Amino acid sequence: MELIKKRNIFQLIFQSRDGLRVIKGGALFALPPLLFIISFTLGRYPVSPDLLLNVLAAKLLPLQHTWPDTVDTVVFQVRLPRIIASMLVGAALATAGAAYQGMFKNPLVSPDILGASAGAGFGAAIAIFNSFSIIGIQASSFLFGLLAVLLAYAVSSRIRHDPMLALILSGILVGTLFTSGTSLIKYMADPYDKLPAITYWLMGSLAAVAPRDVLSVIIPMLAGAVPLYLLRWRLNVLSLGEEEARALGINTGRLKFLVIVCSTLMTAAAVSICGVIGWVGLLVPHLARMLVGPNYKVLLPASILIGSSYLLLVDDLARIMAVVEIPLGILTSLIGAPFFLYLLQRSRRGWL
Amino acid sequence: MELIKKRNIFQLIFQSRDGLRVIKGGALFALPPLLFIISFTLGRYPVSPDLLLNVLAAKLLPLQHTWPDTVDTVVFQVRLPRIIASMLVGAALATAGAAYQGMFKNPLVSPDILGASAGAGFGAAIAIFNSFSIIGIQASSFLFGLLAVLLAYAVSSRIRHDPMLALILSGILVGTLFTSGTSLIKYMADPYDKLPAITYWLMGSLAAVAPRDVLSVIIPMLAGAVPLYLLRWRLNVLSLGEEEARALGINTGRLKFLVIVCSTLMTAAAVSICGVIGWVGLLVPHLARMLVGPNYKVLLPASILIGSSYLLLVDDLARIMAVVEIPLGILTSLIGAPFFLYLLQRSRRGWL
Amino acid sequence: QTAVKTAPAEKTVVDMSGKTVKVPAEVNKIVVTCYGGATNEIVVLGAADKIVGQPSQENFPHLLKFEPQFKNIPDAGSFDNISVEEIIRLKPDVVIASVTSPKGNKKLEDAGIPVVTVLTGRATIDGLKKEFKMMGEVLNKENEANTLIGFWDSRLKMLKDEAAGLTADKQKKVYYMLGIPLRTDGSAWGQDFITTAGGINVARGVDNANQVSAEQVLQWNPDVIIMSSNIGPTKNHFIMADELKNNAQMTNINAVKNNQLYQCPIGAFWWDRPSPESILGIMWLARTLYPDTFANINLARETGEFFKTFYHYSLTDQEFKAFFNPQSAGE
Amino acid sequence: MRLELKNVTCGYGSKPVVHQVSLPVDSGEVLYLLGPNGSGKTTLFKTMLGLLRLQGGEILCGGENIGNWPRSRIARFMGYIPQAHNPPFPYKVLDIVLMGRTAHLGAFASPSENDQKIALEAIEALNISHLQNKIYTEISGGERQLVLIARALAQQPQVLIMDEPTSNLDFGNQLLVLRHVQKLAQMGLAVVMSSHFPEHALLSATKVLLLHKGKVFGAGRPEEMITEQSLKTLFGVDVKIITTTIRKGGETRVIVPLVQ
Amino acid sequence: MRLELKNVTCGYGSKPVVHQVSLPVDSGEVLYLLGPNGSGKTTLFKTMLGLLRLQGGEILCGGENIGNWPRSRIARFMGYIPQAHNPPFPYKVLDIVLMGRTAHLGAFASPSENDQKIALEAIEALNISHLQNKIYTEISGGERQLVLIARALAQQPQVLIMDEPTSNLDFGNQLLVLRHVQKLAQMGLAVVMSSHFPEHALLSATKVLLLHKGKVFGAGRPEEMITEQSLKTLFGVDVKIITTTIRKGGETRVIVPLVQ
Ligand SMILES: Nc1ncnc2c1ncn2[C@@H]1O[C@H](COP(=O)(O)OP(=O)(O)OP(=O)(O)O)[C@@H](O)[C@H]1O
Ligand SMILES: Nc1ncnc2c1ncn2[C@@H]1O[C@H](COP(=O)(O)OP(=O)(O)OP(=O)(O)O)[C@@H](O)[C@H]1O
């Protein structure tokens, strides 16, 4: 069963006429593991490749421990969680974005559209304002992210006319409410004290990710990603529009609800460990669509592969560029936007 | 000529079958002047209505000056510019929003879509960062607002496929770039002084508007509003879509450029004196469309009337609610969003 | 214009933004629209009773103890977020505002109210001393200002003399933690604060309060970590030493290994930020870094003297001890 | 298998557009819905498919009320070819046709080789194999219509509901589709379709339902229903219906409008 | 007034779809473009209107190359009824028709009383006065088509370009539109339209151009062009063309497809 599906992915990816696509397909699968390994050698604290090999090998073999303990800390406590977190977050946001773009039949939609990030940001701000611990901030952020989307969903369900537009409008509305709430908290926060904390948190950064953080988000992320991955064929059908999808035998109400819950789980989890990182959820699905076409059977895996590689790459840059860590949210935009522009202008079929 | 058009507006407004609409139409025209007068009596510094009358009359008649000079200051230096500014900004954002929604055939578009606010915000941030004077901040904000939109326009014109989507995408891209720029500046700014200044500025407030500010924006605002008002019939046609509008005899390239330039002039001018005030440009055209229908001949005047009243009302609230003013950007959202939700649920035809 | 008015005598001062301001010769009502120790300056110069409006001082319970009336003073906003009408209503003779809020200041000037700017967070030690002098002129408290500057100068000289014995190899690397473990400060004040106390700020290349990576901190490997108590991740929940010791990413840093982790104290103001009191903060840091070199500094005595002289308040031992337990400040 | 509408009333919001329509269709039948613009054909179709809420009456399938059927069961039972269609993402034509298989798949499954085979057969049946790998958004209006028909075939339903399936088709493709409709009926499907061509009904309908302003104006065999009189009433047009012999001895009735 | 295409080649991007088409139409003529799905009719129309770039050849109006004409001049000269139409904001039907007047207005003007009168006349001419105050997005597909035709009439052009104007119309409305087309031609307009009904061309065309895979397959009088032979080649259908007398002594040719 799983095997057949996998073959189909390969088949679809490689089916295209031009040999270029075969290379692209191969590159897609090779990219994440490659970057994963390279990323271990990058950082402010110098760890040479052969030292790295030794350190890694020492975890398995009884090697002599000739390097300072700090190297171990750097590799396993600082770099490993950070690399895993950035790949997880990138894949999660890309998957959520791809799913939403199909569901809303709109290539301009990002996973934030229903207010997940706005809610999560508000949750974090309120936690910071009320002096919660770091774990408290994460939990509050996650819960408010979910809450915002559920609120948007509940509100939209009271509007009869054109359910998709209703959902987007409700999402924007609820998002604005939570963003204003965040502003209000910022405003009430002592400018000497909470304001910078809240502002910086919202910019998004993986600098402080600890192994514990990775563990705490891996469950909601999988809980979101696995169903979406399994439902990927239905996403195709849903993207034809509400009425047509129903005529083709899909319970659109339930499917939409599932897509929303899954995407929100992933988005809120992502925001809860590293703040608001925009742009990935919008950019990566486009990129994937340019490479493999709009069919979700291949689009979703491609989004996951590209998303994880992209965010890892950007975070690597953030780590090595300067003493001061530039927030990831800023970097993703500053790198992503021009890159996207370039792609737009080059591609034959525009953003499709 | 002007007379005929005015008659047509009235005609169209009052043409509708139900008498309720006649009342609505009358109320629309009466609202702004009424609010204008009431707003003078509101504020922390007590000025009773009859004292206010005296103060105003003294400007024209040689009355005896029995009140302290401070009252003059409050009425003419503090309240008058603020009232005018809020009406101007409200009308400008509503007009720009209505025009964009037609041009992009999309009721979810706001005047920020092409990056005007993001650019203006960046301009202000960079000016604050570099300790410019207030006039410098305003000029920088205005110029960067224009620059952002022109950049988006230039970029989009290099993309062949589907010009409208290209424009929106370019706008979002450029907007993201400038927003990230602002974040970067925020990040580099000293959290003890520049950061609060930039953050508060971006929240939007009319608290610091001076008579000079009003004069400095009235020209770009009129330069934007008058052509749009005159072009309002063509906006109808443009909203049918690029191809159809061209078939009906419209040079869509030129018209679109005009609409963009005019809307940007107004948006950038608005942002330059009072920071980013979201939501008005999205909400008010909807409200107007619910009241008078989608025909721009009446929609545009209605948007102007409702926009100016709405922002004035919200600003009045900001002034009287608390000693320390809640930023207008926050208030417009906190009031606008639930109000809009209520309207959405009530209206028979959804947001149309 | 029949109302009889006695033209008030005026004087001019040059404020901290270099602007010449006309203020009444006799200043009786003051509105403060900034933090940054401006209120404390007015208090130590003996003009606390003239403040009629200022931002909430609830973060400084020690200050409220001897100036309890501050709890009831109206808040007319701070920095750019001010209520002009409220300030007009309070009829101040002068507004003390920050150099960083030109927009709000301008609005007040337009309403005809004299605005005198102070450096707030942009201060350096030299700037701060100038500011004391300027404030003395505005408030007609030149003597008090000179006393304060004298206190500063004598203590600065003492620090400098004692630090002469510190050779480069004995100097300690200090990491100044702002709110969260990875944010630090290499800006003007952060730099002055640490170097005057004889330390080396590892983040001297880092301009303002900015975030760095865990690896960077590992590479710097500071000898001492000081943790700010004014910019917590949360209110009254500042970074605790335990938190760092339990953080696997931090365990190999010298400061953590040797338990050299210190929270900055809060007196009537934060001791790690510029204010009349920050000289005490600098002495605290010097003593903390080099207990031997600065063994002569008796912080309790210095603090007692400062509070006696400038706040006219006799500090009990218990109150003094509370300064070093910032968490208790909220209670 | 029989699809039966009993006193169906339906419309938008709470306003009824179609009143009290009853109609039974059995396997092997081709039912034509004829009626002027705005008479409620599309509305009725959408209601049959459960896309619009029923305002009155009931819809039965094999005697069973389908009101509570899950969507996938309805889709396995009824296929739909919509009148208007907004091009979505730039899917390949083959993918669009494959989507017709959705109702036959498990919730988490993607189409199998077998589904692909069925889709390819449907494409071949409509002579559009050359379009198979083209992008759906870049083919002509008529070509899209053929693709949608292929999709409905791939859906393998028992009832096929077609809203003006020939309206954008060229002369040749119109007849192709009509032939298909007949073939499907012979294979045991029930076909319900609307059309603006009474002549087509004469060619391929087994039953005709005339709709006028949302009410049933008549129902029965095509020859009985499509008369000079009824066309005059329904469409306000004077026509002459003539019978002509065609090669191979067959007879056909043609409708000749009397213009000027 | 004569509209003339000379060796026009056009398509999407740089790929030509229609090759070397030449065609003159004069006032009073009704030119039918007949051709299978995907043969390039819509493409050619869009190019004539300047909505697609000309890849070769030229388009002349009264001998003048319209390549550099401003859009409003083109619109006063040519009216267009598109094949596909996305409903925009919920305008009233009257407003939609009024938009046809745009090309006659100054850049800053709105429609005058007179424009309104013209629009109302166009609406009346198509018997859709009852729709006048309805919301355009809430009327049936066929009703929309009629509204678009009324809009093109209100535009008062000299050449009317109609892309399958009858494809969603009911039997009665089809004939109504055809009658209109003839009336307009008599009033001096040149009409260029595409259709999937050769019979309609026999009814109302003065000229027919057959298009096959983007190339001209033939052009001339309808009786000459629409033959059993040409229909077989273009559409792959066997037909019999018979002549029948209709009341009032007139004669009509009908096309009878030979099925089964
Ligand atoms: N979304 C809608 N909301 C309200 N009324 C509608 C809507 N769509 C159609 N109507 C109205 O319902 C009636 C029937 O429309 P319907 O689309 O069912 O007609 P139809 O028979 O399919 O016409 P056509 O042959 O033109 O497609 C029409 O009078 C139309 O104005
Ligand atoms: N946007 C497009 N981009 C690329 N090719 C296109 C596009 N639209 C249509 N085509 C191709 O151009 C050819 C002609 O299409 P066109 O729409 O002109 O046909 P048509 O004669 O109008 O057909 P129909 O009768 O079905 O409307 C077709 O082969 C089609 O696949």
Ligand SMILES: [Mg+2]
């Ligand atoms: Mg229909």
Ligand SMILES: [Mg+2]
């Ligand atoms: Mg066509």
